[in-house]
Every structure is written in C-alpha cells, then in structure tokens.
Amino acid sequence: MKFVFGLVLGIGAGLAVAYVLNNRDEEEGALGSLQVSVKGAIDSAKAAIAQREKELWTEFHERVPAPDQTTIA
Template sequence: MKFVFGLIVGVGAGLAASYVLANRDEEEGALGSLQVNVKSAIASAKAAVVQREKELWTEFHERVPAPDQTTIA
C-alpha cells in the first residue's frame, strides 16, 4: 500500500514539475507568467528607487545650504 501511495505522489510531482518547467511561450505557463511578474516588479522597484532618490536630493538641497564659492578657494 505504501508503494502505491508513493508511486501516485511521485507521478503527481513529476507531472507538476513538467508543467512548470515545460518550454512554452513567455506569456504561457506558470513559469512564463512568473517571469513576467518578476520583471514587472523589478521595473516598478527601479522606478520607485529613482523617484525616491530625487525626493531625497530635493530634501538635502533644502536642508543644506549651497557652499559659498568665495570660501572654498
């Protein structure tokens, strides 16, 4: 009985793995949609980083006065 149960679980795991790892178009399949979601998340994160950097530089320039050019020399 344990052998039959193990065989069924093994076949199910094999089918699930073959479904996920199958070579499909980028827009099809679980792996392709996961790649699209990850790429989209990375692009959103990069855009958020750029926006936050701009905000921090603006805040920095508001808080720290520009150096007097006559005192640097």
C-alpha cells in the same frame, strides 16, 4: 511526524516542478508569466527607487545650504 511533513513537502515540490516544466511548451506558460511578473516587479522597484532618490536629494538641498563659492580657494 517529520517524515510525513517532508514527504508532503517533497510531493508538493515535485508537482510544482512538473507543472512548470509541462507548461513550457505553451506560449505563456507558468514560467513565462512568472518571468513577466518578476520583470514587472523589478521595473516598478527601480522606478520607486529613482523617485525616492530624487525626493531625498530635493530634501537634502532644502536643508543644507550650498557652500559659498567665494570662500573656497
């Protein structure tokens, strides 16, 4: 049973690689569209991180009072 599963998995992986390599010649092949999708996901994640960081800093400054500058020497 393990052999059959491994065989099917190997055939599937081989077909996927062949498909990606076959479409490299096209302007927007599978590899190019995957690259665009990953870049878009990374850009979205970076924007979400920056927004969340801004929200957390705002919340922090609301909860923690600023130090009194006159007592620091």
